[in-house]
Amino acid sequence: GEDVEQSLFLSVREGDSSVINCTYTDSSSTYLYWYKQEPGAGLQLLTYIFSNMDMKQDQRLTVLLNKKDKHLSLRIADTQTGDSAIYFCAESVTGGGNKLTFGTGTQLKVEL
Amino acid sequence: DGGITQSPKYLFRKEGQNVTLSCEQNLNHDAMYWYRQDPGQGLRLIYYSQIVNDFQKGDIAEGYSVSREKKESFPLTVTSAQKNPTAFYLCASTSLWGGPSNTEAFFGQGTRLTVV
Numbered sequence: 282g283e284d285v286e287q288s289l290f291l292s293v294r295e296g297d298s299s300v301i302n303c304t305y306t307d308s309s310s311t312y313l314y315w316y317k318q319e320p321g322a323g324l325q326l327l328t329y330i331f332s333n334m335d336m337k338q339d340q341r342l343t344v345l346l347n348k349k350d351k352h353l354s355l356r357i358a359d360t361q362t363g364d365s366a367i368y369f370c371a372e373s374v375t376g377g378g379n380k381l382t383f384g385t386g387t388q389l390k391v392e393l
Numbered sequence: 394d395g396g397i398t399q400s401p402k403y404l405f406r407k408e409g410q411n412v413t414l415s416c417e418q419n420l421n422h423d424a425m426y427w428y429r430q431d432p433g434q435g436l437r438l439i440y441y442s443q444i445v446n447d448f449q450k451g452d453i454a455e456g457y458s459v460s461r462e463k464k465e466s467f468p469l470t471v472t473s474a475q476k477n478p479t480a481f482y483l484c485a486s487t488s489l490w491g492g493p494s495n496t497e498a499f500f501g502q503g504t505r506l507t508v509v
Contacts, residue, residue, distance in 0.1 A: 289433055314497075323399075323483055323500030324436075369435065371498075380426070381487075381498055385435035 285370060285384035292390045299360045301387045303353040303370035313346060314371040314381070315355045324369060327355070357389075365391045395420045399484050399501030405509050406471070406478065414469045414504045416484035423489045425467035426498070429453060430481040439482075442467055443489060471506060479508050 284306045293299045305313070311332055316324040330337045330344045330353075337344045343356040353370055370384040397418040406412045416425065424443045428436040438451030442461040456475025461467055467486075471478045484501040 285435075287435075316498075321503070321505075323397075323502050324485075324498070325500070326497045329497070380424075380438070380441055381485075382438075383428070383436040385433065 285372060285382050287368075287370060287384040287387045289385065290388050290390070292392060293360050295360060295362060295391055295393050297360055299355075299357040299364070299389055299391075301355045301357075301368050301370075301389065303355075303384050305351050305353065305370070305372050305382075305384075307372060307374050307382075308348075308351065309374045312373050313344075313353050314373075315342075315344065316369045316371060316383075318367040318369065318386070320366075327368075360389075360391050362391045362393070365389055397484060397486050397499050397501045399482075399504050401504060402502065404504055404506045406506060408508060409473045411470055411472050412506065414471070414482055414484075414506070416467045416469065416501060417465055418467075418486045418499070419465060420486055420488075420499060421464070422486035422499070423464070424487045425461070426485045426487075427451075427457070427459065427467070427469045428483045428485065430483060430503075436483065439469065478506055481505050 287303050312329050314329040315327045317327050318324045328339050341358045345354045367386045367388050369386045371381045373381050400415045426441040427439040437453050439457050440459040442448035448459050448461050458470045482504045485498040487498045
């Protein structure tokens with residue numbers, strides 16, 4: 282079955298790095314995604330990684346995937362106040378018709 | 394510009410009433426989804442549809458109904474059978490074909506439903 286878990290809160294100081302973690306259970310995941318949700322709004326895709334990759338870097342964002350442990354992380358370098366939001370990991374599975382299963386979301390708070 | 398539009402942004406419902414949330418997309422996406430968001434519980438899938446005139450129940454379909462008469466539209470009705478309907482509702486759409494860029498889900502801005 283599909284189950285995606287995240288810790289609920291993370292607080293960091295401006296300029297530090299943030300690391301948001303996610304664990305999933307379905308070993309047939311095809312793609313894994315990170316979405317960002319700002320208050321009162323929908324979700325926007327930040328980045329994704331194919332399940333046969335270990336790492337992907339995109340400007341300040343680094344995604345690490347440990348497929349053996351079914352662990353996904355998102356690292357945000359030089360975190361800014363504008364990064365304060367809820368971050369969701371999500372997976373789509375082979376044969377799932379692009380249906381996404383989302384994690385519980387991690388609320389990132391960036392303090393001055 | 395292509396996108397996905399939900400309306401209304403805020404909706405108030407009296408107990409015992411049915412209400413319908415609108416979701417329209419002009420992205421030519423085949424698949425559309427309804428999620429419910431509650432604090433600390435992430436997004437839970439209510440219903441999804443991969444083709445016109447067909448839809449499937451998600452994880453929490455009880456008390457909800459949908460229709461997919463047109464590719465662009467996927468309205469959600471919250472019925473009086475839904476015991477705790479106060480939540481933030483998000484509609485999304487995806488393509489069904491192609492590589493990872495086509496699996497990106499596009500979301501509407503959400504509808505906040507409150508029972509009064």
